[in-house]
Amino acid sequence: MITESIFRELGILLIRVDLTTDNAVSEYHHIGEPPSWAEDFLPSESKTIPLTDIFPFIESFIPDAIACWNDNAAEKCQSGVWTEVAASSVQYQLEAQALKTDNQYIIAITNLTPTYQLRQHVYQKAREIALANEKLKLQLNQRQRQLQTLIEKTISERQSEEELNDVVKGSASAVMICKPDGGVEIINQALMDIYSVSHENPLQHRSLLAQWLKEAESIHPEIHRVVDSGGYWEGEFESESNGESKWIRLAIGPVLDNDGGIEHLVCIANDMSELRKSNREIEKLTDYDLTTQLPNRRHFWKQLTKHLDNCIRHKSSFALIYIDIDQFKRINEGLGHHGGDFLLATLASRLSRSVKRDDFIAHLGGDEFALIINMAREDIDLGKIAYRLMEKINKPTLIEEQNVSVSASVGIAIHPRDGRDATSLMKNADLAMYHAKEMGRNQFQLYAPHLGQHFMGRLKVENLLRQAINQGQFRLEYQPQICTGKNPYLRMEALIRWDHPEEGVIPPGQFIPIAEENGLIIDIGRWVLETACRQAKEYADTGLDLVMSVNVSAFQLKDIHFPATVIEVLSEIGLPAKYLELEITETTVMQDLDKVINILRELKKHGISIALDDFGSGFSSLNYLKNLPVDNLKLDRSFIHELPYSDEGKTITASLIKLAHDLNMKVIAEGVENNQQLDLLLEQGCDYIQGYFFYYPLDPQKIRDILTMLKAQPNYSWIESVSTTTLANKRQN
Amino acid sequence: MIAKKICLIGSFAVGKTSLVRRFVESIFSEKYQTTIGVKIDKKIVQIPSQDVQLMIWDMEGRDEFSQHRTSYFRGAAGYFLVIDSTRPETLEVALETQEELQGQLGELPFIALITKRDLTEQRRLDPHRLATMEESGWEILETSAKTGINVERAFQRLAEKILDS
Numbered sequence: 001m002i003t004e005s006i007f008r009e010l011g012i013l014l015i016r017v018d019l020t021t022d023n024a025v026s027e028y029h030h031i032g033e034p035p036s037w038a039e040d041f042l043p044s045e046s047k048t049i050p051l052t053d054i055f056p057f058i059e060s061f062i063p064d065a066i067a068c069w070n071d072n073a074a075e076k077c078q079s080g081v082w083t084e085v086a087a088s089s090v091q092y093q094l095e096a097q098a099l100k101t102d103n104q105y106i107i108a109i110t111n112l113t114p115t116y117q118l119r120q121h122v123y124q125k126a127r128e129i130a131l132a133n134e135k136l137k138l139q140l141n142q143r144q145r146q147l148q149t150l151i152e153k154t155i156s157e158r159q160s161e162e163e164l165n166d167v168v169k170g171s172a173s174a175v176m177i178c179k180p181d182g183g184v185e186i187i188n189q190a191l192m193d194i195y196s197v198s199h200e201n202p203l204q205h206r207s208l209l210a211q212w213l214k215e216a217e218s219i220h221p222e223i224h225r226v227v228d229s230g231g232y233w234e235g236e237f238e239s240e241s242n243g244e245s246k247w248i249r250l251a252i253g254p255v256l257d258n259d260g261g262i263e264h265l266v267c268i269a270n271d272m273s274e275l276r277k278s279n280r281e282i283e284k285l286t287d288y289d290l291t292t293q294l295p296n297r298r299h300f301w302k303q304l305t306k307h308l309d310n311c312i313r314h315k316s317s318f319a320l321i322y323i324d325i326d327q328f329k330r331i332n333e334g335l336g337h338h339g340g341d342f343l344l345a346t347l348a349s350r351l352s353r354s355v356k357r358d359d360f361i362a363h364l365g366g367d368e369f370a371l372i373i374n375m376a377r378e379d380i381d382l383g384k385i386a387y388r389l390m391e392k393i394n395k396p397t398l399i400e401e402q403n404v405s406v407s408a409s410v411g412i413a414i415h416p417r418d419g420r421d422a423t424s425l426m427k428n429a430d431l432a433m434y435h436a437k438e439m440g441r442n443q444f445q446l447y448a449p450h451l452g453q454h455f456m457g458r459l460k461v462e463n464l465l466r467q468a469i470n471q472g473q474f475r476l477e478y479q480p481q482i483c484t485g486k487n488p489y490l491r492m493e494a495l496i497r498w499d500h501p502e503e504g505v506i507p508p509g510q511f512i513p514i515a516e517e518n519g520l521i522i523d524i525g526r527w528v529l530e531t532a533c534r535q536a537k538e539y540a541d542t543g544l545d546l547v548m549s550v551n552v553s554a555f556q557l558k559d560i561h562f563p564a565t566v567i568e569v570l571s572e573i574g575l576p577a578k579y580l581e582l583e584i585t586e587t588t589v590m591q592d593l594d595k596v597i598n599i600l601r602e603l604k605k606h607g608i609s610i611a612l613d614d615f616g617s618g619f620s621s622l623n624y625l626k627n628l629p630v631d632n633l634k635l636d637r638s639f640i641h642e643l644p645y646s647d648e649g650k651t652i653t654a655s656l657i658k659l660a661h662d663l664n665m666k667v668i669a670e671g672v673e674n675n676q677q678l679d680l681l682l683e684q685g686c687d688y689i690q691g692y693f694f695y696y697p698l699d700p701q702k703i704r705d706i707l708t709m710l711k712a713q714p715n716y717s718w719i720e721s722v723s724t725t726t727l728a729n730k731r732q733n
Numbered sequence: 734m735i736a737k738k739i740c741l742i743g744s745f746a747v748g749k750t751s752l753v754r755r756f757v758e759s760i761f762s763e764k765y766q767t768t769i770g771v772k773i774d775k776k777i778v779q780i781p782s783q784d785v786q787l788m789i790w791d792m793e794g795r796d797e798f799s800q801h802r803t804s805y806f807r808g809a810a811g812y813f814l815v816i817d818s819t820r821p822e823t824l825e826v827a828l829e830t831q832e833e834l835q836g837q838l839g840e841l842p843f844i845a846l847i848t849k850r851d852l853t854e855q856r857r858l859d860p861h862r863l864a865t866m867e868e869s870g871w872e873i874l875e876t877s878a879k880t881g882i883n884v885e886r887a888f889q890r891l892a893e894k895i896l897d898s
């Protein structure tokens with residue numbers, strides 16, 4: 001048989017197993033000529049062999065193999081590696097696999113010895129480093145505790161500060177003694193070295209304790225409780241020092257007064273960054289990813305090119321499947337790195353168990369996996385395979401007593417149809433994956449040429465965007481938000497417009513998301529802010545009062561320097577802060593509530609007002625609203641759109657407006673397009689109206705005209721200018 | 734002669750392979766060569782009543798990423814829980830493993846081996862914890878693959894325990 005000789009060539013020993021009716025092994029026969037290595041084990045004369053005598057290891061595998069044959073228990077089909085010493089004393093590394101063909105039960109034993117060295121090397125390195133890490137940690141730990149005790153003793157025995165200073169200053173570990181509120185009492189050079197600060201101003205470290213607590217919190221939520229209650233805390237976390245990220249091991253211990261109150265905190269830190277780095281280094285040295293133990297990107301690339309060569313030679317076909325876990329970043333942040341790694345490792349092992357042996361799976365890094373699937377037959381159902389993989393990913397994983405469910409988007413490209421070289425195959429599988437994500441995630445997509453057009457569009461937009469700022473292709477329009485009461489000033493929202501010399505007008509919906517993805521939004525955002533402020537300044541200089549509202553993206557708000565940037569722009573232009581309002585979306589706020597609140601507070605402190613955009617579109621819980629330093633709420637246009645016909649819509653707007661007023665916020669309705677909507681909103685007490693019913697977005701000159709008109713008629717009322725029945729009725733009553 | 738399968742289980746680098754090599758081949762090496770998967774060795778031990786052929790399954794050490802397959806333990810008559818006297822974390826791993834194994838295999842005879850006894854200076858295990866373990870009925874032996882102390886004895890004892898059970 002041809003196939004048998006192939007197995008022999010591949011060094012695989014095939015054994016047919018006969019089962020009795022009650023599923024016991026009755027006999028083993030090896031099939032065809034055994035590969036040469038197996039001759040070292042097999043008795044030469046007979047073909048019937050007591051397999052478990054020759055390979056005692058197999059005995060423990062047989063029940064799994066039977067489960068595999070009878071119940072299709074895919075996860076039981078492989079035995080794992082074992083080492084067997086042959087009669088010649090040569091050691092072999094073997095692995096068995098259970099197969100079923102033509103109703104024959106087969107155990108295939110593969111000789112892994114040739115590649116074992118490589119594999120062993122990876123594990124060896126990883127464990128050696130883990131061992132070194134463990135030892136070092138143990139030493140540090142001990143040193144830390146000794147020092148801690150010594151310092152506590154020195155303090156509690158009321159020895160002179162000088163002596164204490166000596167103990168602390170002499171310590172190789174980084175030490176800070178502080179008050180429970182973080183106020184620094186003593187700090188040593190080693191600590192200043194970690195945080196690269198100079199001797200002159202050690203007290204700038206007043207915030208160090210607070211910084212640590214905040215940084216440690218995400219992986220060690222107990223830290224506040226332990227420290228506040230006078231307990232001893234130690235742990236490791238990522239800490240920022242001058243913009244650089246370090247991995248710190250920190251111990252905090254209290255010195256208590258006679259009544260058990262906390263008098264001082266003794267904090268000892270060690271910089272573990274190097275140690276951690278060495279862990280990452282070995283990953284680079286090897287072809288395997290240490291989190292998931294799967295081949296890594298480099299390994300994958302090698303395999304892919306090898307596969308291509310093979311397929312070209314044999315005129316055969318294969319599929320490249322590209323998997324990206326949906327919203328992994330968010331999950332990872334929620335779980336902490338350990339949880340995230342564990343999740344990846346679990347997914348990896350599930351995925352690798354669900355592919356055939358001659359298929360290839362790799363962990364490309366982060367949340368990306370890729371598979372090479374042989375297409376020996378044309379009718380292989382890739383959709384089914386993709387679906388099976390997605391099912392494996394969807395299965396919940398138990399992480400720290402919490403069931404975590406994730407989904408993935410899958411893209412598939414087929415060689416040679418969708419690409420003849422590795423790069424275009426990867427690109428197209430990635431593109432298909434991206435499309436699957438865009439279509440709502442948790443689905444797969446086969447590559448099709450039309451997907452490319454969309455992609456071209458994106459890429460093109462991206463390229464064009466880079467020139468747009470420099471070449472002054474952006475401009476702003478301003479849409480008034482008119483006041484329903486009597487108000488001497490005009491509010492307006494600055495809206496970006498992009499007129500491309502060849503492509504024409506490109507709507508913001510098409511480029512803003514791309515700019516947010518590639519970071520160009522920072523530059524664009526800054527340009528918008530400056531332009532709008534300059535415009536506002538120009539209006540204000542002619543004595544026209546206004547509020548200029550400028551949109552801020554999540555990306556900008558993530559920058560801790562954002563408030564400083566805004567203040568800088570204002571002072572450069574000379575625009576008083578009260579003329580500026582920043583508009584942020586509800587989703588932006590929810591991404592990092594605490595951080596955003598801080599940034600908003602900072603901005604408000606300078607007199608800038610804040611509006612919450614798209615309010616009501618995102619989160620059902622309104623509770624967080626209480627704590628938000630926000631002046632104005634903008635009702636999401638989807639609510640307004642439903643008015644006045646939807647009773648539900650009416651109830652929602654009414655209660656949102658009431659809620660806002662209770663919280664001392666004003667309400668802006670967006671997208672108001674007709675009289676009925678206006679009437680209803682007026683009835684409900686809405687404060688400002690924005691929409692085509694009054695004004696389209698206007699160019700600066702038109703705004704100037706309105707402002708001039710307002711200046712001439714300080715008591716002008718828009719509402720009175722449009723005849724509305726509600727108002728007429730109201731006045732009659 | 735009867736044959737019994739025993740397993741060596743514990744964290745990585747605690748000295749499982751070294752124990753087997755000392756016992757089977759009477760050699761010791763300072764060089765660490767991590768085990769992948771399983772290696773099976775055989776040796777006959779003589780206990781007063783009879784000779785027993787021990788099938789010794791030396792397993793890959795447990796670490797963050799490698800979990801033992803349940804199939805490896807199938808048919809085991811007893812096992813060693815191996816703990817490194819210089820690394821407290823390996824004690825935790827052993828305790829965890831024991832809990833899992835008990836769930837999986839039921840009550841099988843086992844002995845906890847505290848290895849590297851020759852490294853007295855570096856000893857880091859909490860004696861109270863060991864005492865508690867002994868109180869709860871664990872049999873604990875302190876071994877050194879380097880000097881050979883208690884190695885023979887450990888295998889002997891486990892074989893006896895297995896036959897007694």
Ligand SMILES: Nc1nc2c(ncn2[C@@H]2O[C@H](COP(=O)(O)OP(=O)(O)OP(=O)(O)O)[C@@H](O)[C@H]2O)c(=O)[nH]1
Nearest residue numbers: 745746747748749750751763767768794849877878
């Ligand atoms: N001093 C001393 N060193 C020992 C002893 N036993 C093992 N070692 C050393 O500890 C290291 C690990 O030993 P191994 O026997 O390979 O450990 P293992 O448990 O088989 O490790 P894995 O296969 O990776 O799980 C080696 O460097 C050994 O030389 C001992 O009794 N005394």
Ligand SMILES: [Mg+2]
Nearest residue numbers: 749750767768
């Ligand atoms: Mg070993």
